[in-house]
Amino acid sequence: MKALKILWLVTLTFIVGCSSQATGRAGVPQPSSYPATSKEYRIQPGDQLDIKLFYNPELNEQLTVRSDGRITLQLVNDVVAAGLTPAELTAFLNKAYAGELENPKVAVIVRTSVADKVYVDGEVNRAGLVTLTGPTTVLQSISQAGGIKESAKADQVIVLRRIDDGTMAGIELNLEQALHGADASQDIFLQPNDIVYVPKSTISNVNTWIDLYIRKNIPLPIGLGYSL
Template sequence: MMRSILYLSVIISLAACATTAQNPIPAWETKAGDPLTPQAEYKIQAGDQLDIKFFYNSELNESVAVRPDGRISLQLLGDIAVHGVTPSQLENLLRNRYASQLANPEVAVIVKAFNMQKVFVDGHVVKPGAFPLVGFMTVMQSLSQAGGLKDGAKRKEVLVIRRDDQGKPSVLKINLDKAISGEDMEQDIYLTPFDIVFVPRSTIGNVNQFVDLYIRKNLPFGAGVGYSIPTY
């Protein structure tokens, strides 16, 4: 139990650094089998490795690292600020910037490597802890990094705790059995930086109450970081 609390201390500290709540922020629950809320498109960060590929001007293709100042350098354009924009937003920006120099500036932006961002796996797994978010990692891939599930793990009730762009926490309840069987592969969702994957070993009757008890009440600073979750 102490090890779980230690991991969650790190988790909540990192997840809260992007947003400080002025008031308690509610979470919501999706039931197993319900459509999952789409995650926001990834935003480029300093240290990311980007592949810039031109469909009709391959001589301009580049692989560039986002510098600590949040900029990249590209042929014909020089420095461009990219920190905090999505790959699709950067594609639109590059099309507009290259329009005066190229006849058909169709371009794709691919995030090839992420800047050591992490996800956290806890609960009834072999090796709970923090793991690098490599590429487009799914829940099942993160569980593999954690050594897999222990016997008796509730695969139909795995939780993913995530904050949106405004810092509002969401609790997603997913059914890994459906993903494993191929019945519903959308249950094996992609993870975003600082997501928490929690595998219970017993049935959770009320997800909000569980997260409230496990995080806010077990950590002395839980409410202080704005991760207050109401009970119903």
């Protein structure tokens, strides 16, 4: 589970890129519906890929993109896959295999993606990845993670999210109000790659806590240009 958490946080860090200045809740848009995207999908660490060669099926591979963003293939060795679209990786592999094969015809298929998941952590019964199968709120994701423990401080749940300028932001939520029907707006809809954290005690400074949480769970330096 610890290794899975590290991989997920590294994946999120890869998506965030070079900038990660934490901001307060005021700087984060509150989504009212499940976000749609028209951007072409880019491969991420943790994705499972099928690499198929039409004329050379003995070289077919099914593998997972490592936390460093690379995959290892026969004949061409290590290849950076994360950050590329499937079409871009296909074009690159066709060129790479051309030096070894007479007529390579490569197909890249994303079998499973981490992009439709969130990570639920802290005072929940089953911390880990939760798959978004449609519009999913924070409380629904916590329910899928086995619910909150009696020790949870539900009035200060934090959602970590990448915002439009590429920075990491923390959304502070009072789920006690949502649970008791006082303020349903506290139970926001999640976006792919969000991290939901249910604390055990009061977090006095959310921005400082975000930095400490990232440092604790990602061994630094990780070689992905992440700066705190």
